[in-house]
Amino acid sequence: MPNPLTLVGTYGSPYSLKMRAVLRYRQIPFRWAIQGTADEQGIPRPKVAIIPVLGFPDASGEVTEVMVDSTPQIARLETMFRERSLKPTDAGLHFLDLLIEDYADEWVTKMMYHYRWAPRESVERARKLLPVWPGLHATDERLERMGEYIVDRQVSRRALVGSTETNAPVIESSYIRLLEILHRHLEGNDFLLGDRPGSSDFGLYGQLSQLVIIEPPSTDLCILHGPR
Numbered sequence: 001m002p003n004p005l006t007l008v009g010t011y012g013s014p015y016s017l018k019m020r021a022v023l024r025y026r027q028i029p030f031r032w033a034i035q036g037t038a039d040e041q042g043i044p045r046p047k048v049a050i051i052p053v054l055g056f057p058d059a060s061g062e063v064t065e066v067m068v069d070s071t072p073q074i075a076r077l078e079t080m081f082r083e084r085s086l087k088p089t090d091a092g093l094h095f096l097d098l099l100i101e102d103y104a105d106e107w108v109t110k111m112m113y114h115y116r117w118a119p120r121e122s123v124e125r126a127r128k129l130l131p132v133w134p135g136l137h138a139t140d141e142r143l144e145r146m147g148e149y150i151v152d153r154q155v156s157r158r159a160l161v162g163s164t165e166t167n168a169p170v171i172e173s174s175y176i177r178l179l180e181i182l183h184r185h186l187e188g189n190d191f192l193l194g195d196r197p198g199s200s201d202f203g204l205y206g207q208l209s210q211l212v213i214i215e216p217p218s219t220d221l222c223i224l225h226g227p228r
């Protein structure tokens, strides 16, 4: 068996869960390294400090190359592994698959950020939950400080991501429309575009892994408008 890849990410990161699901579906051996823990030791830092980081080992198993950005990561995996490919064979479907993946990565992520960092109850939940994943053994005081740091940073970046009072109605109605479309579509289909998943399924899964499980307001909307 080849040396496993490494995926650095965390549970509150939609793109990390997207890539973790891709690796699992494709049955590619990998090691899951939680960002900010000792798991990350020895893994080179990427030029752009974002997660997930995909690490490639040399012949000895040491991670010597890393890359970020989930769409090119998926493309790279397509060149390395043949089995259980995500790429549709039909060119038209391939285009649609990439388009919907991009919609998930670039637009649905605004819904995710908005529902996590705008409603007070979500912010309070994230304040308690997010620090625990990298800090399971941290003291209560440290968890509190980390929660404070994360909340201050993320809430102050809301406008940068597009979550403003002006945009809120657009983001929120778009989320409900997505839920309703998925609810109807999944009644008769297992996947978005055929009988096996493509990149778009994983892109949407990553964002929804947060929206419909972690944040209370968006989870409630999901139950109301599209529980499938």
Ligand SMILES: N[C@@H](CCC(=O)N[C@@H](CS)C(=O)NCC(=O)O)C(=O)O
Binding pocket: 012, 013, 014, 015, 016, 049, 050, 051, 052, 068, 069, 070, 071, 105
């Ligand atoms: N386009 C990237 C986006 C990755 C991304 O935005 N990751 C977030 C976490 S989910 C991040 O690392 N943000 C940097 C930060 O918060 O400093 C991808 O598809 O992987």
